[in-house]
Amino acid sequence: MKPPRPDDELVFLPLGGSNEIGMNFNLYGFGPPDRRKWIVVDLGVTFGDQSTPGVEVIMPDPTFIEEYADDILGIVLTHAHEDHIGAVGWLWPRLKAPCYATPFTAFLLREKLRDAGILDDVPLTEVPLSGRITLGPFELELITLTHSIPEPNGVAIRTPLGVILHTGDWKIDPDPLLGAVTDQEAIRSLGDEGVLAMICDSTNVFVDGYAGSEADVRVALNALIGSLQGKVAVACFASNVARMDTAIRAAEACGRRVCLVGRSMHRMAAAAKSVGLFQGVKPFVPDTEARHYDDNEILYLCTGSQGEPRAALARIADGTHPHVRLGAGDHCIFSSRVIPGNDIPIRNLQNALSDRGVRLYTDRDHPGIHVSGHPCREELKEMYQWARPRIAVPTHGERRHLQEHVALARDLQIPEQVAPRNGDMVRLAPGPAVIIDEVKSGRLFLDGGVLTPENSEPLRERRHAAANGMLIVAVAVDGKGRIVCDITVRAVGLPGDDDYTLAEALHDLSKDAEIAVKRLGNEARDDDHEISQAVGRALKRSAQRIWDRRPVVETVVLRV
Numbered sequence: 023m024k025p026p027r028p029d030d031e032l033v034f035l036p037l038g039g040s041n042e043i044g045m046n047f048n049l050y051g052f053g054p055p056d057r058r059k060w061i062v063v064d065l066g067v068t069f070g071d072q073s074t075p076g077v078e079v080i081m082p083d084p085t086f087i088e089e090y091a092d093d094i095l096g097i098v099l100t101h102a103h104e105d106h107i108g109a110v111g112w113l114w115p116r117l118k119a120p121c122y123a124t125p126f127t128a129f130l131l132r133e134k135l136r137d138a139g140i141l142d143d144v145p146l147t148e149v150p151l152s153g154r155i156t157l158g159p160f161e162l163e164l165i166t167l168t169h170s171i172p173e174p175n176g177v178a179i180r181t182p183l184g185v186i187l188h189t190g191d192w193k194i195d196p197d198p199l200l201g202a203v204t205d206q207e208a209i210r211s212l213g214d215e216g217v218l219a220m221i222c223d224s225t226n227v228f229v230d231g232y233a234g235s236e237a238d239v240r241v242a243l244n245a246l247i248g249s250l251q252g253k254v255a256v257a258c259f260a261s262n263v264a265r266m267d268t269a270i271r272a273a274e275a276c277g278r279r280v281c282l283v284g285r286s287m288h289r290m291a292a293a294a295k296s297v298g299l300f301q302g303v304k305p306f307v308p309d310t311e312a313r314h315y316d317d318n319e320i321l322y323l324c325t326g327s328q329g330e331p332r333a334a335l336a337r338i339a340d341g342t343h344p345h346v347r348l349g350a351g352d353h354c355i356f357s358s359r360v361i362p363g364n365d366i367p368i369r370n371l372q373n374a375l376s377d378r379g380v381r382l383y384t385d386r387d388h389p390g391i392h393v394s395g396h397p398c399r400e401e402l403k404e405m406y407q408w409a410r411p412r413i414a415v416p417t418h419g420e421r422r423h424l425q426e427h428v429a430l431a432r433d434l435q436i437p438e439q440v441a442p443r444n445g446d447m448v449r450l451a452p453g454p455a456v457i458i459d460e461v462k463s464g465r466l467f468l469d470g471g472v473l474t475p476e477n478s479e480p481l482r483e484r485r486h487a488a489a490n491g492m493l494i495v496a497v498a499v500d501g502k503g504r505i506v507c508d509i510t511v512r513a514v515g516l517p518g519d520d521d522y523t524l525a526e527a528l529h530d531l532s533k534d535a536e537i538a539v540k541r542l543g544n545e546a547r548d549d550d551h552e553i554s555q556a557v558g559r560a561l562k563r564s565a566q567r568i569w570d571r572r573p574v575v576e577t578v579v580l581r582v
């Protein structure tokens with residue numbers, strides 16, 4: 023490797039995933055400040071919630087790096103979770119760099135690129151596990167870790183100014199069931215070589231001990247499923263292929279056939295088979311045929327453990343699934359955790375299942391039927407002992423996780439710690455780690471198929487209308503702006519009652535609008551915009567009086 027020039031710098035720049043759990047988008051830059059070459063590690067999405075009505079998918083704003091797109095040498099995807107690869111289909115056309123992934127991740131990425139219509143445009147190189155990639159001044163080596171999806175990779179990034187260990191998502195599982203164990207030797211020898219900085223998963227930094235092994239989940243699920251009579255549904259993340267495998271083997275051990283319910287279950291099963299997993303498993307029963315099986319002979323493996331409204335389990339719970347019915351005497355096992363923010367939809371889902379007479383099993387009342395895929399404190403300590411970095415850079419966490427991770431690293435005598443926010447450019451070398459710049463970062467919303475800036479006007483208006491209702495006003499005027507017939511006012515989402523009916527309210531609003539138009543001078547009445555502004559102001563005041571609310575007012579001016 024070439025020695026560094028005096029003006030070379032090595033920087034880390036998160037544009038997503040720092041100060042949040044989701045939409046990971048990490049950049050490493052090398053070279054003089056005006057001629058940096060970049061690599062990207064992961065390009066994921068996050069999901070909307072009640073505060074973003076109609077927006078399900080959110081991704082990082084790539085504006086900063088888009089300007090240097092020609093200097094991006096490659097995009098490396100550590101694993102196939104949505105928060106790591108979900109944005110490639112949307113944002114690749116703005117970055118246009120070659121992509122690198124291991125086979126399982128590449129299989130799922132290709133599907134995304136096909137959906138986005140850019141499969142033939144994106145150069146995607148499949149890298150074997152533990153493979154190496156050279157991208158200009160960056161020499162990359164993949165390191166096999168364990169997590170909750172096949173083929174999780176850490177990335178050792180060797181540069182002329184030092185070695186970085188980017189862990190990606192990981193845990194230490196001595197018996198992950200699928201895939202190899204965490205490659206402790208590779209990390210230790212990297213530690214011997216000398217690690218400048220470790221950019222590390224912070225998700226479970228508040229949890230003591232170890233995350234636990236997938237093998238223990240297998241024992242617990244085997245025992246539970248084996249003890250049940252009636253139909254059994256198991257809800258888990260489809261991407262947790264080891265968990266799927268466990269449920270499948272447990273089902274077969276007690277004479278049940280498996281029916282996959284939900285699109286992503288089928289997608290993940292195909293991806294798993296593409297890399298040789300699910301060997302010797304009996305063919306899955308199509309959901310159209312599952313009802314021909316006796317209740318004790320079937321197990322449904324379902325999507326929707328987070329209460330997602332259109333997923334399989336939600337449709338089963340509200341009785342609208344075309345083929346799958348659960349009721350009294352049946353069982354639903356949640357082999358998953360509650361992702362923060364999903365508490366309410368999950369509770370609603372569980373209440374709906376319960377209402378049908380379905381018995382529920384969660385990791386709260388049945389500890390052992392789920393384990394996390396992220397490192398708890400003892401695992402983090404081991405990782406620091408193996409890698410021995412000079413600088414700890416926590417990522418994959420909210421502010422509280424990152425700060426606690428900094429404190430942990432300090433307790434472990436790691437000499438330097440820095441916890442950047444999205445957009446903070448950290449110089450890792452030369453010299454001590456320091457934030458040297460703040461660049462544009464933010465979120466893009468996928469709103470009705472269109473990528474929009476965060477909190478764009480349409481979304482703000484939709485949120486406002488959802489909370490306050492809407493008035494639609496039609497004003498017909500002649501060429502001189504004189505009203506030619508009664509102004510029509512319609513209400514969306516606004517109530518009336520016996521004392522003051524909605525019809526009466528709308529009649530009064532119509533009169534208020536009329537007064538507002540008549541008060542305008544001749545010149546203003548020539549201008550449609552002036553008319554609609556005046557009507558809008560007047561009706562907002564009236565609505566405040568009537569409903570104590572400020573609805574959205576949409577005025578249409580017709581010249582007749």
Ligand SMILES: [Zn+2]
Nearest residue numbers: 103105106191
């Ligand atoms: Zn992640």
Ligand SMILES: [Zn+2]
Nearest residue numbers: 101103169191
């Ligand atoms: Zn992950």
